[in-house]
Amino acid sequence: MKNKSLISINDFNREEHIRILDLAEAFERQPTQQILDEYVVASLFFEPSTRTRLSFESAASRLGARLIGFSEPASTSLQKGESLRDTIRTISNYSDIIIMRHPREGSARFASEVADIPIINAGDGANQHPTQTLLDLYSIRKTQGKLDNLDIVFVGDLKYGRTVHSLVMAFCNYNTTFHLVSPEVLKLPSSVKIHIKDKKLTYHQYTDLNAVIPQADVIYMTRIQRERFSDPLDYEKVKNSYVLHNQMLEDAKPNLRILHPLPRVNEIAIDVDTNPMAYYFTQALNGVFIRQALLASILGVVE
Amino acid sequence: MAKKEIRKELKVSAIENGTVIDHVPSKSVYQVIRILNLLDYDNLLLIGINLDSQKMGKKGIIKVRNKFFKPAEINKIALVAPTATLIVIRDFDVAEKKQVSVPDKVEEIVKCFNPNCITNNEEMPTFFRVINKKEEDLKLRCRYCEKITAKDTMEFF
Numbered sequence: 001m002k003n004k005s006l007i008s009i010n011d012f013n014r015e016e017h018i019r020i021l022d023l024a025e026a027f028e029r030q031p032t033q034q035i036l037d038e039y040v041v042a043s044l045f046f047e048p049s050t051r052t053r054l055s056f057e058s059a060a061s062r063l064g065a066r067l068i069g070f071s072e073p074a075s076t077s078l079q080k081g082e083s084l085r086d087t088i089r090t091i092s093n094y095s096d097i098i099i100m101r102h103p104r105e106g107s108a109r110f111a112s113e114v115a116d117i118p119i120i121n122a123g124d125g126a127n128q129h130p131t132q133t134l135l136d137l138y139s140i141r142k143t144q145g146k147l148d149n150l151d152i153v154f155v156g157d158l159k160y161g162r163t164v165h166s167l168v169m170a171f172c173n174y175n176t177t178f179h180l181v182s183p184e185v186l187k188l189p190s191s192v193k194i195h196i197k198d199k200k201l202t203y204h205q206y207t208d209l210n211a212v213i214p215q216a217d218v219i220y221m222t223r224i225q226r227e228r229f230s231d232p233l234d235y236e237k238v239k240n241s242y243v244l245h246n247q248m249l250e251d252a253k254p255n256l257r258i259l260h261p262l263p264r265v266n267e268i269a270i271d272v273d274t275n276p277m278a279y280y281f282t283q284a285l286n287g288v289f290i291r292q293a294l295l296a297s298i299l300g301v302v303e
Numbered sequence: 304m305a306k307k308e309i310r311k312e313l314k315v316s317a318i319e320n321g322t323v324i325d326h327v328p329s330k331s332v333y334q335v336i337r338i339l340n341l342l343d344y345d346n347l348l349l350i351g352i353n354l355d356s357q358k359m360g361k362k363g364i365i366k367v368r369n370k371f372f373k374p375a376e377i378n379k380i381a382l383v384a385p386t387a388t389l390i391v392i393r394d395f396d397v398a399e400k401k402q403v404s405v406p407d408k409v410e411e412i413v414k415c416f417n418p419n420c421i422t423n424n425e426e427m428p429t430f431f432r433v434i435n436k437k438e439e440d441l442k443l444r445c446r447y448c449e450k451i452t453a454k455d456t457m458e459f460f
Contacts, residue, residue: 105419124448
Protein backbone atom coordinates (compact mmCIF):
# COMPACT_ATOMS: atom_id res chain seq x y z
CA MET A 1 0.00 0.00 0.00
CA LYS A 2 3.09 2.20 -0.03
CA ASN A 3 2.39 5.60 -1.62
CA LYS A 4 -1.17 4.62 -2.42
CA SER A 5 -3.85 7.26 -1.81
CA LEU A 6 -7.01 6.27 0.06
CA ILE A 7 -9.87 8.26 -1.41
CA SER A 8 -12.76 5.82 -1.64
CA ILE A 9 -13.30 2.60 0.27
CA ASN A 10 -13.15 0.73 -3.05
CA ASP A 11 -9.58 1.93 -3.68
CA PHE A 12 -8.41 -0.84 -1.34
CA ASN A 13 -9.46 -4.40 -2.07
CA ARG A 14 -10.60 -6.95 0.48
CA GLU A 15 -7.06 -8.18 1.18
CA GLU A 16 -5.85 -4.62 1.74
CA HIS A 17 -8.76 -3.91 4.11
CA ILE A 18 -7.83 -7.00 6.13
CA ARG A 19 -4.16 -5.99 6.15
CA ILE A 20 -5.08 -2.56 7.60
CA LEU A 21 -7.30 -4.16 10.24
CA ASP A 22 -4.49 -6.54 11.25
CA LEU A 23 -2.04 -3.65 11.49
CA ALA A 24 -4.53 -1.65 13.56
CA GLU A 25 -4.70 -4.59 15.97
CA ALA A 26 -0.94 -4.39 16.41
CA PHE A 27 -1.14 -0.65 17.10
CA GLU A 28 -3.90 -1.25 19.62
CA ARG A 29 -1.51 -3.52 21.54
CA GLN A 30 1.28 -0.94 21.33
CA PRO A 31 -0.08 2.51 20.38
CA THR A 32 3.06 4.58 20.96
CA GLN A 33 5.97 3.88 18.60
CA GLN A 34 8.49 6.33 17.18
CA ILE A 35 8.32 5.03 13.62
CA LEU A 36 7.27 8.22 11.76
CA ASP A 37 9.73 10.65 13.36
CA GLU A 38 11.28 11.44 9.98
CA TYR A 39 7.96 12.31 8.37
CA VAL A 40 5.87 15.46 8.03
CA VAL A 41 2.11 14.90 7.91
CA ALA A 42 -0.09 17.69 6.52
CA SER A 43 -3.55 17.85 8.03
CA LEU A 44 -5.75 20.07 5.85
CA PHE A 45 -9.26 20.66 7.14
CA PHE A 46 -11.06 22.87 4.64
CA GLU A 47 -14.11 22.43 6.83
CA PRO A 48 -14.04 21.90 10.59
CA SER A 49 -14.32 18.40 12.05
CA THR A 50 -12.96 18.14 15.54
CA ARG A 51 -13.42 14.42 16.02
CA THR A 52 -11.83 13.20 12.80
CA ARG A 53 -9.03 15.76 12.89
CA LEU A 54 -8.02 15.03 16.47
CA SER A 55 -8.18 11.30 15.85
CA PHE A 56 -5.79 11.65 12.87
CA GLU A 57 -3.50 14.04 14.71
CA SER A 58 -3.44 11.76 17.73
CA ALA A 59 -2.54 8.82 15.47
CA ALA A 60 0.28 10.78 13.80
CA SER A 61 1.60 12.13 17.11
CA ARG A 62 1.69 8.71 18.76
CA LEU A 63 3.92 7.54 15.92
CA GLY A 64 6.26 10.51 16.28
CA ALA A 65 5.37 12.36 13.06
CA ARG A 66 5.57 16.15 12.76
CA LEU A 67 2.22 17.80 11.87
CA ILE A 68 1.52 20.88 9.78
CA GLY A 69 -1.81 22.19 8.52
CA PHE A 70 -4.96 24.05 9.40
CA SER A 71 -8.23 23.20 11.09
CA GLU A 72 -10.47 25.61 9.22
CA PRO A 73 -9.91 27.44 5.94
CA ALA A 74 -10.48 31.01 7.21
CA SER A 75 -6.77 31.54 7.83
CA THR A 76 -5.55 30.19 4.48
CA SER A 77 -5.02 31.53 0.98
CA LEU A 78 -8.30 29.90 -0.05
CA GLN A 79 -9.87 33.04 1.33
CA LYS A 80 -7.89 34.88 -1.32
CA GLY A 81 -9.45 32.69 -4.01
CA GLU A 82 -6.62 30.20 -4.51
CA SER A 83 -7.65 27.08 -6.40
CA LEU A 84 -7.57 23.69 -4.68
CA ARG A 85 -5.11 22.58 -7.36
CA ASP A 86 -2.56 25.24 -6.34
CA THR A 87 -3.07 24.73 -2.60
CA ILE A 88 -2.46 20.99 -2.89
CA ARG A 89 0.53 21.34 -5.22
CA THR A 90 2.18 23.78 -2.83
CA ILE A 91 1.55 21.80 0.33
CA SER A 92 2.70 18.58 -1.30
CA ASN A 93 6.15 20.22 -1.45
CA TYR A 94 6.13 20.66 2.32
CA SER A 95 5.00 17.22 3.50
CA ASP A 96 5.13 13.46 2.92
CA ILE A 97 1.41 12.71 3.10
CA ILE A 98 -1.76 14.81 3.12
CA ILE A 99 -4.84 14.14 5.22
CA MET A 100 -7.66 16.27 3.91
CA ARG A 101 -11.29 17.06 4.56
CA HIS A 102 -13.10 19.28 2.10
CA PRO A 103 -16.77 20.24 1.63
CA ARG A 104 -16.81 19.49 -2.13
CA GLU A 105 -17.50 15.96 -3.30
CA GLY A 106 -14.64 14.54 -5.36
CA SER A 107 -12.10 17.05 -4.00
CA ALA A 108 -9.92 14.32 -2.51
CA ARG A 109 -9.78 12.35 -5.79
CA PHE A 110 -8.83 15.53 -7.61
CA ALA A 111 -6.16 16.30 -4.99
CA SER A 112 -4.67 12.82 -5.46
CA GLU A 113 -4.30 13.58 -9.18
CA VAL A 114 -2.45 16.87 -8.70
CA ALA A 115 -0.29 15.91 -5.70
CA ASP A 116 2.81 13.76 -6.06
CA ILE A 117 2.44 12.47 -2.50
CA PRO A 118 -0.35 10.21 -1.19
CA ILE A 119 -3.66 11.64 0.04
CA ILE A 120 -5.90 10.22 2.75
CA ASN A 121 -9.48 11.36 2.36
CA ALA A 122 -10.90 12.42 5.73
CA GLY A 123 -14.28 13.22 4.17
CA ASP A 124 -15.23 14.91 0.90
CA GLY A 125 -18.67 16.47 1.27
CA ALA A 126 -21.38 13.82 1.29
CA ASN A 127 -19.27 11.42 -0.76
CA GLN A 128 -16.68 9.27 1.01
CA HIS A 129 -15.12 8.92 4.44
CA PRO A 130 -13.09 5.73 4.06
CA THR A 131 -11.23 5.87 7.38
CA GLN A 132 -14.60 5.88 9.17
CA THR A 133 -15.52 2.79 7.15
CA LEU A 134 -12.29 1.03 8.07
CA LEU A 135 -12.79 1.77 11.75
CA ASP A 136 -16.34 0.44 11.45
CA LEU A 137 -15.01 -2.75 9.82
CA TYR A 138 -12.41 -3.00 12.61
CA SER A 139 -15.06 -2.55 15.30
CA ILE A 140 -17.32 -5.18 13.74
CA ARG A 141 -14.54 -7.73 13.26
CA LYS A 142 -13.38 -7.15 16.82
CA THR A 143 -16.84 -7.64 18.32
CA GLN A 144 -18.13 -10.39 16.03
CA GLY A 145 -14.85 -12.22 15.41
CA LYS A 146 -15.53 -12.20 11.65
CA LEU A 147 -16.74 -10.06 8.77
CA ASP A 148 -18.47 -12.73 6.71
CA ASN A 149 -22.10 -13.88 6.95
CA LEU A 150 -23.38 -11.15 9.25
CA ASP A 151 -26.87 -9.64 9.43
CA ILE A 152 -26.28 -5.91 9.57
CA VAL A 153 -29.10 -3.47 10.27
CA PHE A 154 -28.67 0.10 9.07
CA VAL A 155 -31.03 2.59 10.69
CA GLY A 156 -31.97 6.20 10.06
CA ASP A 157 -30.91 8.47 7.24
CA LEU A 158 -29.78 5.98 4.62
CA LYS A 159 -30.20 8.44 1.78
CA TYR A 160 -27.67 11.10 2.72
CA GLY A 161 -25.52 9.30 5.30
CA ARG A 162 -22.16 8.78 3.64
CA THR A 163 -20.88 6.51 6.40
CA VAL A 164 -23.75 4.17 5.59
CA HIS A 165 -23.02 4.25 1.85
CA SER A 166 -19.33 3.44 2.32
CA LEU A 167 -19.97 0.72 4.89
CA VAL A 168 -22.61 -0.94 2.70
CA MET A 169 -20.13 -0.92 -0.19
CA ALA A 170 -17.39 -2.41 1.98
CA PHE A 171 -19.68 -5.17 3.29
CA CYS A 172 -20.59 -6.13 -0.27
CA ASN A 173 -17.26 -8.05 -0.14
CA TYR A 174 -18.40 -10.22 2.79
CA ASN A 175 -21.57 -12.17 1.99
CA THR A 176 -23.63 -9.85 4.16
CA THR A 177 -27.40 -9.71 4.59
CA PHE A 178 -28.42 -6.06 4.66
CA HIS A 179 -31.44 -4.83 6.64
CA LEU A 180 -32.25 -1.25 5.74
CA VAL A 181 -34.54 0.62 8.15
CA SER A 182 -35.52 4.16 7.20
CA PRO A 183 -38.43 6.48 6.51
CA GLU A 184 -39.70 6.24 2.91
CA VAL A 185 -38.05 9.54 1.95
CA LEU A 186 -34.63 8.52 3.31
CA LYS A 187 -34.19 5.10 1.69
CA LEU A 188 -30.80 3.93 0.47
CA PRO A 189 -30.18 5.42 -3.01
CA SER A 190 -30.13 3.13 -6.03
CA SER A 191 -26.54 4.17 -6.78
CA VAL A 192 -25.54 2.27 -3.61
CA LYS A 193 -28.01 -0.60 -4.03
CA ILE A 194 -26.37 -1.30 -7.39
CA HIS A 195 -23.30 -2.54 -5.48
CA ILE A 196 -25.43 -4.99 -3.42
CA LYS A 197 -27.15 -6.26 -6.56
CA ASP A 198 -23.85 -6.60 -8.42
CA LYS A 199 -22.64 -9.03 -5.75
CA LYS A 200 -26.01 -10.84 -5.75
CA LEU A 201 -26.44 -10.23 -2.01
CA THR A 202 -29.75 -9.88 -0.19
CA TYR A 203 -31.23 -6.72 1.22
CA HIS A 204 -34.52 -6.06 2.98
CA GLN A 205 -36.12 -2.65 3.45
CA TYR A 206 -38.26 -1.75 6.45
CA THR A 207 -39.86 1.32 7.91
CA ASP A 208 -40.19 -0.27 11.38
CA LEU A 209 -37.11 -0.91 13.49
CA ASN A 210 -38.55 -3.26 16.15
CA ALA A 211 -39.26 -6.24 13.93
CA VAL A 212 -35.71 -6.63 12.69
CA ILE A 213 -33.80 -6.40 16.00
CA PRO A 214 -33.94 -10.14 16.91
CA GLN A 215 -32.05 -11.10 13.68
CA ALA A 216 -29.33 -8.47 13.98
CA ASP A 217 -25.63 -9.09 14.60
CA VAL A 218 -24.88 -5.39 14.24
CA ILE A 219 -27.16 -2.35 14.42
CA TYR A 220 -25.62 0.69 12.78
CA MET A 221 -27.56 3.74 13.95
CA THR A 222 -27.47 7.14 12.25
CA ARG A 223 -29.03 10.48 12.96
CA ILE A 224 -32.10 11.73 11.12
CA GLN A 225 -31.75 15.43 10.48
CA ARG A 226 -34.75 17.72 10.47
CA GLU A 227 -33.39 19.67 7.50
CA ARG A 228 -33.67 16.59 5.26
CA PHE A 229 -37.46 16.93 5.24
CA SER A 230 -39.15 19.48 3.01
CA ASP A 231 -42.30 19.19 5.10
CA PRO A 232 -41.66 19.60 8.85
CA LEU A 233 -44.78 17.51 9.54
CA ASP A 234 -43.12 14.52 7.86
CA TYR A 235 -40.21 14.89 10.24
CA GLU A 236 -42.49 15.03 13.27
CA LYS A 237 -44.16 11.81 12.11
CA VAL A 238 -40.96 9.79 11.90
CA LYS A 239 -38.56 11.37 14.37
CA ASN A 240 -39.38 9.06 17.26
CA SER A 241 -39.76 5.85 15.29
CA TYR A 242 -36.00 5.45 14.96
CA VAL A 243 -34.97 5.95 18.56
CA LEU A 244 -33.36 2.91 20.16
CA HIS A 245 -34.33 2.22 23.78
CA ASN A 246 -32.91 -0.40 26.09
CA GLN A 247 -36.19 -2.32 26.36
CA MET A 248 -36.21 -2.85 22.59
CA LEU A 249 -33.07 -4.98 22.98
CA GLU A 250 -34.66 -7.65 25.19
CA ASP A 251 -35.00 -10.17 22.35
CA ALA A 252 -31.67 -9.34 20.73
CA LYS A 253 -29.02 -11.97 20.01
CA PRO A 254 -26.30 -11.96 22.70
CA ASN A 255 -23.61 -11.07 20.14
CA LEU A 256 -25.46 -7.96 18.97
CA ARG A 257 -23.42 -4.75 19.09
CA ILE A 258 -24.74 -1.24 18.50
CA LEU A 259 -22.59 1.12 16.48
CA HIS A 260 -22.99 4.80 15.67
CA PRO A 261 -20.56 7.09 13.81
CA LEU A 262 -21.30 9.85 16.38
CA PRO A 263 -22.21 12.55 17.22
CA ARG A 264 -25.47 11.20 18.56
CA VAL A 265 -28.44 13.44 19.25
CA ASN A 266 -31.38 11.44 20.57
CA GLU A 267 -31.52 8.38 18.30
CA ILE A 268 -29.97 6.17 20.97
CA ALA A 269 -31.51 6.69 24.41
CA ILE A 270 -29.03 7.24 27.25
CA ASP A 271 -30.29 4.06 28.95
CA VAL A 272 -28.64 2.01 26.19
CA ASP A 273 -25.18 3.36 27.10
CA THR A 274 -24.78 0.98 30.05
CA ASN A 275 -25.96 -2.05 28.06
CA PRO A 276 -22.93 -4.22 27.16
CA MET A 277 -24.25 -4.22 23.59
CA ALA A 278 -23.49 -0.50 23.27
CA TYR A 279 -20.20 -0.14 21.42
CA TYR A 280 -20.22 3.38 19.95
CA PHE A 281 -17.71 4.97 22.30
CA THR A 282 -15.14 2.19 21.89
CA GLN A 283 -15.79 2.40 18.14
CA ALA A 284 -14.54 6.01 18.17
CA LEU A 285 -11.35 4.98 19.98
CA ASN A 286 -10.67 2.34 17.33
CA GLY A 287 -10.35 5.19 14.83
CA VAL A 288 -6.92 6.10 16.21
CA PHE A 289 -5.52 2.60 15.61
CA ILE A 290 -6.93 2.44 12.09
CA ARG A 291 -5.40 5.82 11.24
CA GLN A 292 -2.06 4.74 12.69
CA ALA A 293 -2.19 1.65 10.48
CA LEU A 294 -2.98 3.75 7.40
CA LEU A 295 -0.24 6.32 8.00
CA ALA A 296 2.37 3.66 8.67
CA SER A 297 1.51 1.46 5.70
CA ILE A 298 1.04 4.27 3.16
CA LEU A 299 4.31 5.90 4.23
CA GLY A 300 5.89 2.48 3.83
CA VAL A 301 7.37 2.04 7.31
CA VAL A 302 5.49 -1.23 7.82
CA GLU A 303 4.90 -3.89 5.21
CA MET B 304 -36.99 13.87 -64.14
CA ALA B 305 -37.70 10.18 -64.26
CA LYS B 306 -34.54 9.62 -62.28
CA LYS B 307 -35.89 11.73 -59.44
CA GLU B 308 -38.67 9.24 -58.84
CA ILE B 309 -36.20 6.42 -58.35
CA ARG B 310 -33.50 8.26 -56.49
CA LYS B 311 -34.40 11.07 -54.16
CA GLU B 312 -32.82 14.41 -54.83
CA LEU B 313 -29.93 15.16 -52.48
CA LYS B 314 -31.02 17.98 -50.22
CA VAL B 315 -27.49 18.37 -48.94
CA SER B 316 -24.77 18.19 -51.60
CA ALA B 317 -22.40 15.29 -51.80
CA ILE B 318 -18.77 15.59 -50.72
CA GLU B 319 -15.83 14.08 -52.53
CA ASN B 320 -13.88 13.04 -49.44
CA GLY B 321 -14.74 13.23 -45.78
CA THR B 322 -17.33 12.05 -43.29
CA VAL B 323 -21.09 12.01 -43.34
CA ILE B 324 -22.90 11.70 -40.04
CA ASP B 325 -26.38 10.54 -40.92
CA HIS B 326 -29.53 9.77 -38.91
CA VAL B 327 -28.80 12.37 -36.27
CA PRO B 328 -31.95 13.41 -34.38
CA SER B 329 -32.64 16.92 -35.69
CA LYS B 330 -32.66 18.41 -32.21
CA SER B 331 -29.17 16.99 -31.54
CA VAL B 332 -27.42 18.36 -34.62
CA TYR B 333 -26.13 21.44 -32.86
CA GLN B 334 -24.84 19.39 -29.90
CA VAL B 335 -23.08 16.96 -32.25
CA ILE B 336 -21.34 19.87 -33.93
CA ARG B 337 -20.22 21.21 -30.57
CA ILE B 338 -19.07 17.83 -29.25
CA LEU B 339 -16.98 17.27 -32.39
CA ASN B 340 -15.55 20.77 -32.17
CA LEU B 341 -16.78 21.62 -35.65
CA LEU B 342 -17.78 25.19 -34.83
CA ASP B 343 -14.26 26.31 -35.71
CA TYR B 344 -13.81 23.89 -38.61
CA ASP B 345 -12.09 25.69 -41.46
CA ASN B 346 -13.26 23.49 -44.35
CA LEU B 347 -16.67 22.81 -45.87
CA LEU B 348 -19.35 21.81 -43.34
CA LEU B 349 -22.86 21.01 -44.62
CA ILE B 350 -25.76 20.70 -42.25
CA GLY B 351 -29.29 19.46 -42.91
CA ILE B 352 -32.07 19.53 -40.35
CA ASN B 353 -35.58 18.03 -40.55
CA LEU B 354 -34.90 16.01 -43.69
CA ASP B 355 -37.43 13.29 -44.45
CA SER B 356 -36.30 9.89 -43.26
CA GLN B 357 -37.95 6.49 -43.65
CA LYS B 358 -36.37 5.26 -40.43
CA MET B 359 -36.83 8.30 -38.24
CA GLY B 360 -39.54 10.48 -39.78
CA LYS B 361 -37.30 13.54 -39.59
CA LYS B 362 -33.54 13.46 -39.32
CA GLY B 363 -30.47 15.61 -39.31
CA ILE B 364 -27.33 15.11 -41.39
CA ILE B 365 -23.84 16.58 -41.12
CA LYS B 366 -21.24 16.38 -43.91
CA VAL B 367 -17.67 17.32 -43.14
CA ARG B 368 -15.31 17.65 -46.10
CA ASN B 369 -11.80 16.23 -45.71
CA LYS B 370 -12.34 15.19 -42.11
CA PHE B 371 -11.92 11.63 -40.81
CA PHE B 372 -12.72 10.96 -37.16
CA LYS B 373 -11.04 8.56 -34.76
CA PRO B 374 -13.50 6.04 -33.22
CA ALA B 375 -13.02 7.47 -29.70
CA GLU B 376 -13.81 10.93 -31.01
CA ILE B 377 -16.91 9.99 -32.98
CA ASN B 378 -18.36 7.68 -30.31
CA LYS B 379 -18.76 10.67 -27.99
CA ILE B 380 -21.77 11.71 -30.04
CA ALA B 381 -23.58 8.47 -29.19
CA LEU B 382 -24.65 10.17 -25.94
CA VAL B 383 -26.81 12.68 -27.84
CA ALA B 384 -27.30 10.88 -31.15
CA PRO B 385 -27.43 7.13 -30.49
CA THR B 386 -29.07 6.54 -33.87
CA ALA B 387 -26.26 8.20 -35.83
CA THR B 388 -24.58 6.40 -38.72
CA LEU B 389 -21.03 7.26 -39.65
CA ILE B 390 -20.22 7.12 -43.36
CA VAL B 391 -16.68 7.59 -44.61
CA ILE B 392 -16.60 8.98 -48.17
CA ARG B 393 -13.69 8.60 -50.59
CA ASP B 394 -14.01 9.74 -54.22
CA PHE B 395 -17.78 10.26 -53.78
CA ASP B 396 -18.15 6.59 -52.76
CA VAL B 397 -19.01 5.01 -49.43
CA ALA B 398 -15.75 3.56 -48.13
CA GLU B 399 -17.06 2.60 -44.70
CA LYS B 400 -20.35 2.71 -42.84
CA LYS B 401 -21.03 2.01 -39.21
CA GLN B 402 -23.24 2.81 -36.23
CA VAL B 403 -21.87 4.92 -33.41
CA SER B 404 -21.64 3.16 -30.06
CA VAL B 405 -21.64 4.53 -26.52
CA PRO B 406 -18.04 4.58 -25.20
CA ASP B 407 -16.86 3.10 -21.87
CA LYS B 408 -15.69 6.45 -20.58
CA VAL B 409 -16.73 10.02 -21.25
CA GLU B 410 -14.33 12.90 -20.84
CA GLU B 411 -14.93 16.63 -20.80
CA ILE B 412 -18.19 16.89 -22.76
CA VAL B 413 -20.71 16.10 -20.00
CA LYS B 414 -21.29 18.22 -16.90
CA CYS B 415 -21.70 16.41 -13.56
CA PHE B 416 -25.26 16.97 -12.36
CA ASN B 417 -24.11 17.31 -8.74
CA PRO B 418 -23.68 21.04 -7.98
CA ASN B 419 -21.39 20.20 -5.05
CA CYS B 420 -19.04 18.11 -7.20
CA ILE B 421 -15.50 19.50 -7.37
CA THR B 422 -15.71 19.49 -11.20
CA ASN B 423 -18.37 22.21 -10.96
CA ASN B 424 -16.26 24.30 -8.61
CA GLU B 425 -12.72 24.08 -9.91
CA GLU B 426 -11.25 24.60 -13.36
CA MET B 427 -10.83 20.99 -14.45
CA PRO B 428 -12.22 18.49 -16.97
CA THR B 429 -14.96 16.01 -16.04
CA PHE B 430 -14.53 12.25 -16.32
CA PHE B 431 -17.21 9.56 -16.20
CA ARG B 432 -17.42 5.78 -16.47
CA VAL B 433 -20.44 4.64 -18.44
CA ILE B 434 -22.23 2.16 -16.17
CA ASN B 435 -25.33 1.69 -18.32
CA LYS B 436 -25.11 2.02 -22.08
CA LYS B 437 -28.77 1.39 -22.86
CA GLU B 438 -30.11 4.40 -24.68
CA GLU B 439 -33.21 4.90 -22.55
CA ASP B 440 -31.36 4.27 -19.28
CA LEU B 441 -27.95 5.82 -19.94
CA LYS B 442 -25.96 6.25 -16.72
CA LEU B 443 -22.56 7.83 -16.11
CA ARG B 444 -20.65 7.62 -12.83
CA CYS B 445 -18.50 10.64 -12.01
CA ARG B 446 -14.89 9.73 -11.27
CA TYR B 447 -14.78 12.46 -8.63
CA CYS B 448 -18.01 12.70 -6.63
CA GLU B 449 -19.03 9.12 -7.62
CA LYS B 450 -22.62 10.26 -8.22
CA ILE B 451 -24.57 8.99 -11.19
CA THR B 452 -25.58 11.40 -13.91
CA ALA B 453 -28.51 9.84 -15.76
CA LYS B 454 -29.96 10.67 -19.14
CA ASP B 455 -32.63 13.00 -17.74
CA THR B 456 -30.08 15.08 -15.79
CA MET B 457 -27.40 15.13 -18.47
CA GLU B 458 -26.09 18.51 -19.56
CA PHE B 459 -23.34 19.16 -22.06
CA PHE B 460 -20.68 21.82 -21.94
